[in-house]
Amino acid sequence: MIKTNYVSDTARNMKPSGIRKFFDLASGVEGVVSLGVGEPDFVTPWRYREAAINSLEEGYTSYTANAGLIQLREEIASYMSRRFHVNYAPDKQIIVTVGASQAIDIALRAILNPGEEVIVVEPCFVSYAPLVVMAGGKAVSVGTTKESDFKLLPQQLEAAVTPNTKAIMICSPNNPTGSQLSKDDLEALAKIAIKHDLVVLSDEIYAELVYDDDYTSFASIEGMIDRTILISGFSKGFAMTGWRLGFVCANEEISAAMLKIHQYAIMCAPTAAQHAALEALRYGFDYVEDMRRSYLHRRNYLVESFNEIGLTCHKPGGAFYAFPSIESTGMTSEEFAERLLLEEKVAVVPGDVFGLGGEGHIRCSYATSMDQLREAVTRIERFIKKTT
Numbered sequence: 001m002i003k004t005n006y007v008s009d010t011a012r013n014m015k016p017s018g019i020r021k022f023f024d025l026a027s028g029v030e031g032v033v034s035l036g037v038g039e040p041d042f043v044t045p046w047r048y049r050e051a052a053i054n055s056l057e058e059g060y061t062s063y064t065a066n067a068g069l070i071q072l073r074e075e076i077a078s079y080m081s082r083r084f085h086v087n088y089a090p091d092k093q094i095i096v097t098v099g100a101s102q103a104i105d106i107a108l109r110a111i112l113n114p115g116e117e118v119i120v121v122e123p124c125f126v127s128y129a130p131l132v133v134m135a136g137g138k139a140v141s142v143g144t145t146k147e148s149d150f151k152l153l154p155q156q157l158e159a160a161v162t163p164n165t166k167a168i169m170i171c172s173p174n175n176p177t178g179s180q181l182s183k184d185d186l187e188a189l190a191k192i193a194i195k196h197d198l199v200v201l202s203d204e205i206y207a208e209l210v211y212d213d214d215y216t217s218f219a220s221i222e223g224m225i226d227r228t229i230l231i232s233g234f235s236k237g238f239a240m241t242g243w244r245l246g247f248v249c250a251n252e253e254i255s256a257a258m259l260k261i262h263q264y265a266i267m268c269a270p271t272a273a274q275h276a277a278l279e280a281l282r283y284g285f286d287y288v289e290d291m292r293r294s295y296l297h298r299r300n301y302l303v304e305s306f307n308e309i310g311l312t313c314h315k316p317g318g319a320f321y322a323f324p325s326i327e328s329t330g331m332t333s334e335e336f337a338e339r340l341l342l343e344e345k346v347a348v349v350p351g352d353v354f355g356l357g358g359e360g361h362i363r364c365s366y367a368t369s370m371d372q373l374r375e376a377v378t379r380i381e382r383f384i385k386k387t388t
């Protein structure tokens with residue numbers, strides 16, 4: 001019998017992901033229509049896959065440079081400059097990571113001293129707050145509301161800043177709300193970040209998936225390039241979740257700190273995946289555009305349908321999620337999601353798992369076929385009629 005308590009307090013106190021918990025529940029039910037998954041329903045375009053296969057055939061099976069293949073970093077630099085008007089030196093300011101997930105991790109570990117606060121804008125991707133805590137920091141949640149289209153208001157940011165605030169973690173277009181910040185929104189937030197000397201961790205993983213307005217990168221706002229850590233990757237827009245490939249761009253000092261952590265913890269991102277990403281950036285944008293158009297069509301259908309059947313839903317500017325309100329049903333989001341799964345076999349994610357501001361909503365991914373979406377809407381409508 002082991003008497004020692006081997007597990008750290010940090011790990012012990014960490015709550016398991018609310019999304020996982022829900023998927024475990026859904027996996028036990030037959031015939032489920034799932035709007036639950038947070039990844040593209042497209043297989044990675046063949047051209048990118050073939051580039052990886054070719055790289056293996058040619059024998060590229062060893063480590064790359066810690067920061068990633070230099071050709072890939074050069075291609076990322078040119079893409080970021082062309083597309084988002086931000087300039088980074090490929091040899092000093094870009095690190096290729098194991099997904100955006102690892103980019104967030106090394107960014108937080110590179111900047112946080114014990115106890116420093118990170119303002120986490122919620123509802124948000126479930127990893128942010130736990131990663132802040134694992135990096136020794138303190139996550140300070142600030143919730144957004146549907147009244148402001150789930151955008152962080154400047155006065156909310158101002159009110160959350162304390163002498164211990166080091167950074168703000170923000171994501172646009174957002175998971176789970178799809179909310180996209182305009183250039184004006186970003187400029188207003190930037191003023192406060194500059195006033196209080198904050199680092200901005202900007203998760204731009206959904207930047208390729210925007211439907212109405214042009215995309216503005218936080219780093220492109222005046223005065224922000226040196227205080228922004230820009231996180232992005234290939235999982236979403238390029239349909240490459242399983243390849244585990246992302247990247248992070250920052251000023252030279254932060255990049256050097258992140259690279260030290262990256263080289264000790266990871267060494268380098270997977271080599272074949274880097275070859276696929278290189279092909280994607282060189283020749284692969286037609287596929288990205290085709291996928292974007294397909295999501296746009298599905299977004300329009302799902303958001304209109306929700307509003308028609310009485311679930312008010314703001315129009316998400318990007319990503320592939322709708323985040324309708326279920327307040328009219330009088331149920332909590334967990335109760336709604338659980339009953340919808342058991343009674344109508346539709347899997348959605350309860351909004352409360354995404355933090356403050358998420359309760360009263362459900363996250364519905366439209367990265368699934370139109371047939372599945374139509375079936376889901378029919379079932380949800382029946383469920384609402386029955387329960388209200």
Ligand code: PMP
Nearest residue numbers: 038099100101125175233235246
């Ligand atoms: N950020 C956000 C907002 C996400 O939604 C996700 C994936 N769900 C990630 C980061 C992680 O992406 P990756 O697969 O590149 O690690």
